[in-house]
Amino acid sequence: MNDTSSRPYFLTFAICFLLWLLLSGSFKTDDLIAGVIVSGAVSIMTARRLSILNGLIITPGSFISLLRYLWYFLVELIKANFDLAGRILSRKIPITPAIVEVQTSMQSELGRLLLANSITLTPGTLSVDIVEDRILVHWIDCPDRLDLEYNTTRIAKGFERHLKGFLK
Amino acid sequence: MRLIADLFLLTGAMFIFLGALGLIRMPDVYNRIQAGTKAVTLGAMGILTGIGFMYPQWWYKLVVIMGFILLTSPVSSSAIARAFYIAGVKRWHSSNDATQKNKNTSKAQEKTALQKETS
Structure with a gap:
């Protein structure tokens, strides 16, 4: 996460996966695996262009x-x-x-x-x-x-x- | 539980009603947008919270819907207001002297903003 080039990918993935969890509302293994695959694909395809997320500061505070x-x-x-x-x-x-x-x-x-x-x-x-x-x-x-x-x-x-x- | 849900639903419906009333009563387009956006956003929040109390197993989906409404409704109203502003729709002026005094300054500000826009 300290690596600046991987940061947008990680963020997009986290947001997509969170949305997936909230929308599907199930914690079964099948659903989780599908969610990981889909949000991984989305983040690989789009993260480079999502410059809007650059402004986020991520710390516990x-x-x-x-x-x-x-x-x-x-x-x-x-x-x-x-x-x-x-x-x-x-x-x-x-x-x-x-x-x-x-x-x-x-x-x-x-x-x-x-x-x-x-x-x-x-x-x-x-x-x-x-x-x-x-x-x-x-x-x-x-x-x-x-x-x-x-x-x-x-x-x-x-x-x-x-x-x-x-x-x- | 049912009572709390009903209270939230009623409050939400009341705010949406007030928003509709504001749409009719306000004098010009910008004020109407204001009435529409705020009241309807909070009204929708109220109704969704009410549904959340009625069906607690849906809470996560309701949270997602609330997030989307909170993010998109101000954006859409800003877009509408901006379109009217660029199209040059005139604003309503009250007979109050406060706006009359400030008319020149605000006109000048608008002009500079529009120039920046077009350049």
Whole structure:
């Protein structure tokens, strides 16, 4: 695993095999052998082109931060929904929408993808586009002041802190 | 067990209903996408969790479905929003002075972003 050339193969294999186990849901020897063969074939054929996995950092600590990210994300998702439910149900819909820019410090593609996804699912924000390290965000309740620093701290910082634990 | 499952199912259905209501009530396409994505994602999570409580032997498949929904639903809504944005669909402006003041700055930001896009 320290060998950089075998790392994508190993990762693809692990992900495919995990999916296989979850979908088949059986631990019989036949199924396990079939799973190993299929995910091995898939990883040999595709791992070279899956550059998106390069951003992952794999240490025991990164696993814990992944769990903490998931928890934080879940709480934010639920908060977002109650926020939105309140807006939808109120008689005069209280929104002041605007499109703002947010700067991200995530380096890898996967990191940016996950950050944009998280932004979409959190209170009042929807990521529209990514141009290099800027994410274009539609903000449903945009406050008075508008500058890059402020937007970044309000929208992206919380997630970046958690994502940094397991992504470049 | 059955009661917990029913509660989760009901909450999920309620959020999906709110999402549908939001689709009708929101003033422009971006806000509608917001309402649609968030509410429906959490609603689907709620329903899947409810099914998990009802049929505990399915939990691993439900987890896979949840993962796929969580990964794909924001991507699809971002793609739709991006398509509308590039096509130049106008945004709704409230009569609130907050957006009026910020109109120029946000317009300028959009312009630079679009220029980057085309170059």
